[in-house]
Amino acid sequence: MLDIQKRLTNTFYAILSLPATAMGFALSVQIAALSWILSTQYGLDIHDVGLVWAAGPLAGIIGQVIIGVISDKVWFWNGRRRPFIFIGGVLAALMLLALPNIGIIKASLGIEGILGIAILVALTLDLAINVSFNPTRSIIADVTPQGRARTKGYTWMQTVSGTFGVLAYLVGALINNYVLIYGGAVLVLLFSVIPPFFIKEPRVLGNYGDENAQQSATKNRGSSKNDKASLVEILRTIRPLWGFLIYAIYAMIVRLAGIPKIPYHIFEIFALLITVVLIAEALLKKEDRATKEENGIIGFQKVLAAHSFTWVGVQTMFIYLYAFAKDRIPGISDMELGRVVAWSFFSLNLVAAIIPVTILEPLAARLGRVKVHAASIAIMAIGYLGILFFGVSPLYIYLLMAIVGIGWAATISLPFAIMSQKVPQTRMGLYMGLFNLSVVLPQLVASLGIGELISEADDKGITFIVCAATVAFSAIAWTLVKEPADKPS
Numbered sequence: 001m002l003d004i005q006k007r008l009t010n011t012f013y014a015i016l017s018l019p020a021t022a023m024g025f026a027l028s029v030q031i032a033a034l035s036w037i038l039s040t041q042y043g044l045d046i047h048d049v050g051l052v053w054a055a056g057p058l059a060g061i062i063g064q065v066i067i068g069v070i071s072d073k074v075w076f077w078n079g080r081r082r083p084f085i086f087i088g089g090v091l092a093a094l095m096l097l098a099l100p101n102i103g104i105i106k107a108s109l110g111i112e113g114i115l116g117i118a119i120l121v122a123l124t125l126d127l128a129i130n131v132s133f134n135p136t137r138s139i140i141a142d143v144t145p146q147g148r149a150r151t152k153g154y155t156w157m158q159t160v161s162g163t164f165g166v167l168a169y170l171v172g173a174l175i176n177n178y179v180l181i182y183g184g185a186v187l188v189l190l191f192s193v194i195p196p197f198f199i200k201e202p203r204v205l206g207n208y209g210d211e212n213a214q215q216s217a218t219k220n221r222g223s224s225k226n227d228k229a230s231l232v233e234i235l236r237t238i239r240p241l242w243g244f245l246i247y248a249i250y251a252m253i254v255r256l257a258g259i260p261k262i263p264y265h266i267f268e269i270f271a272l273l274i275t276v277v278l279i280a281e282a283l284l285k286k287e288d289r290a291t292k293e294e295n296g297i298i299g300f301q302k303v304l305a306a307h308s309f310t311w312v313g314v315q316t317m318f319i320y321l322y323a324f325a326k327d328r329i330p331g332i333s334d335m336e337l338g339r340v341v342a343w344s345f346f347s348l349n350l351v352a353a354i355i356p357v358t359i360l361e362p363l364a365a366r367l368g369r370v371k372v373h374a375a376s377i378a379i380m381a382i383g384y385l386g387i388l389f390f391g392v393s394p395l396y397i398y399l400l401m402a403i404v405g406i407g408w409a410a411t412i413s414l415p416f417a418i419m420s421q422k423v424p425q426t427r428m429g430l431y432m433g434l435f436n437l438s439v440v441l442p443q444l445v446a447s448l449g450i451g452e453l454i455s456e457a458d459d460k461g462i463t464f465i466v467c468a469a470t471v472a473f474s475a476i477a478w479t480l481v482k483e484p485a486d487k488p489s
Contacts (some may be wrong), residue, residue, distance in 0.1 A: 001200040008149055015198050016143065016153060017160035019085045020136035022191035023129050024161035024412075026092045028168040028349070029184040030099075030125060031318050032342050033177040037100060039322065040334040042114045046323055050451025051255055052118050053319050057248075057447065059123055060440030063130030065234070068433030071135050072426070075203065081135030081142065081429075082196040088132025089192020095125035096185040100178055130436075132192065138432045141420040142202055148365050151417040155356035155364075158413035162353030169346035173339050205426040237297060238434055240282040240305040243275025244441035251448035268449060279305040283480040299422040299482060300431065306477035307415050308438040310377060313384065313471035314411065315446035317404070320454050320463045327460035328392055340394050347398045351405030356413045364414060373414040374478035377471055380407020384468035388461055407471065421484035 004012040038044040038052060067084050077083045098105060098121050106117045140153040164187070171180045238245070247268065254261050261267070282305040287295045322341050326332060332340070364372045383403035391397045415435075423431040454463055 002198060005143065005198075005200060008144065010156075013153060013156040014160055015195050016140060017157040018191045018195040019089070019132065019139070020157045021161040021164050022089055022188045023092065023133045023136055025164050025168055025184055025191070026096060026125070026129050026188045028165040028345070029096060029181055030122075030129075032169055032172045032345060033099065033181055034122065035319060035322050036177060036334075036338045036341060037102075038118060040338070041100075042102065042118065044115065044118070046320070046455040047451060048115055050319060050447045050455075052115070052122050053315075053451075054252070054255075054444055054447035057126075057440035057443040058252075059126035060130045060436055060443070063127050064134040064436040064440075065430070065433035067131050068134045068138065068429035068431070070429075071138065072205065072429040079196065079201045080205075081139040081201060082199075084135040085132050085139075085192055085196050088128045088130075088135075089188055091128035092125060092132065092192070093185045093189040095121060095128055096181055096188065099125065100181055134429060134432050134436065137416055138428045139199065139201065140416075141425065141428045141432075142205060143199065146421050148361075150420060151364055151369060151414070152357075152361055154413045154416040154420075155361040157416075158356040158409060159353055161412075162349050162356070162409065165349040166346055166353050169342045169349060172342035173346055177338060177342070205428060234434065237300070238304060238437055240279050240301050241308060241437055241441050242278055243271050243273075244308065244445055245437075246274060247271035247449065248441055248444040251444070255448060279308070279477070283477055287482050293424070296422050296424070299484065300419065300435075302481045303415065303419045303422065304435065304438040306474055306481050307435075308442045309470045309474040309477065310380075310407075310411055311439045311442040312446055312450070313380075313467040313469075313474070314408070315443040316450050316454075316463060316466050316470075317384070319446060319451065320460070323454060324387075324391070324460045324463045325394075325397065329394065340397070343394065344397050344401045347401040348405040348408055351402050352409035352412070355406065355409050360410060360414065364417075368483045369414050369418050370478060370481050370483045373410045373418070374475050376407045376410035376414075377478060378407075378475040380404050380411075381468050381472040381475060383407070384464045384471060388464035388468065391464070418481070418484055 002012070004015075034052070035049050038049050039046075044052070071080050071084055074080060074083075077086070102114060102117050102121055105121070106114055109117070111117060137154075137157070140157060141150065144150045144153040168180055168184065171183065235242075250267055250271070253259070282298075282301040285298050285302070287298050287302075321344060322337060325340050325344075326337055329337075329340070360372060360376070380403075383400050383406070386400040386403060387397060391400060419431070419435050420428065450466055453466075454460060
């Protein structure tokens with residue numbers, strides 16, 4: 001183990017953040033370029049763009065949970081998370097190279113339609129990102145003690161990742177998206193393959209700083225029934241997300257099979273009612289059960305419930321900002337539209353790169369992570385309302401996206417620190433994958449259900465009505481989450 005890891009120096013935190021930065025950069029490239037390429041280069045409409053984006057959440061459901069469970073158990077290439085970071089990084093770099101060449105791939109395969117190839121490339125890219133995203137986040141919890149050091153690890157992750165995210169959108173805005181894509185492929189490869197060699201993973205989870213426990217714990221690995229995750233257990237754990245899951249399954253079957261939807265939005269209303277009831281049930285439970293494990297599950301479910309609605313708003317913004325900008329700024333060309341979107345996300349990520357370590361982490365240590373996060377999400381909702389009412393020019397959109405960036409900075413840093421201290425450390429990969437379901441299932445709702453709503457609406461301002469309403473609900477929900485105790489489990 002390097003001395004910088006033993007002392008948990010800022011240099012180590014920066015190195016520890018690079019694998020997550022690689023995946024975050026790949027995602028930034030996708031956000032900046034995918035909708036733009038599909039709509040301008042290949043002529044897909046809003047509805048089809050949403051369907052392509054739905055491939056990402058599907059990959060998240062498959063990739064993060066399965067890889068999380070596997071990486072908790074295996075040990076090869078001198079690591080638990082390292083092998084999956086390598087594999088996902090290489091595959092993500094290759095798919096980034098494929099992104100601007102969808103037309104060439106289609107022609108070489110002799111296929112007529114572009115939509116199927118676009119879905120295949122997007123699905124493979126997202127699967128690659130998700131193969132690595134879980135391990136890159138789990139490894140931070142593996143090698144840091146609970147408490148402020150854990151929070152510092154995740155805020156550093158967002159600061160480093162956000163800084164490169166800013167670079168991604170800056171390149172897209174000042175040069176073009178093609179340079180961004182090809183440069184991104186190189187960066188993703190380097191940051192996935194090199195940094196893991198400088199991070200020593202614990203052979204046994206849940207024994208941070210206790211080298212003497214490693215040998216005895218290794219002998220007992222796999223002997224506990226609690227180490228096994230069944231499908232029934234997983235479904236019970238993600239109970240607050242059942243409404244999202246039911247709707248996602250229904251919407252995907254309807255779209256892919258081409259069958260008629262149930263009329264009068266009856267199924268959508270049914271799924272919404274289930275979602276509201278189950279999320280309210282989770283949020284109103286008291287963490288006063290007899291065992292620590294039961295309290296941990298209740299606390300984890302509260303986090304799922306509160307976090308999920310944030311991502312309905314966030315994903316809606318990511319996918320449909322270009323449609324809103326095109327509607328609000330008449331006469332804008334395709335190239336100008338691409339730059340407006342890039343500058344908007346540059347503004348968002350500039351704030352998100354600066355404040356996690358400089359503002360959010362110190363405030364969280366002083367006031368509590370949950371309070372700081374809830375306040376940040378509330379500010380995000382205000383920013384969305386500002387875009388709705390005042391986003392009539394590129395400059396106003398950029399300024400208001402900076403306000404939204406406060407909530408974005410918190411969203412991709414503080415919930416990981418909160419969640420990781422409510423679950424067993426020996427099953428971090430599993431719970432990190434289940435936690436990701438509170439991201440990907442709402443993303444499917446945004447890609448399929450909300451995409452249809454925005455596509456049919458004459459005024460694309462409905463985009464930010466949805467964003468503001470869902471994020472405001474999330475801010476309220478977070479106030480019902482209990483601050484985790486900073487004690488070893």
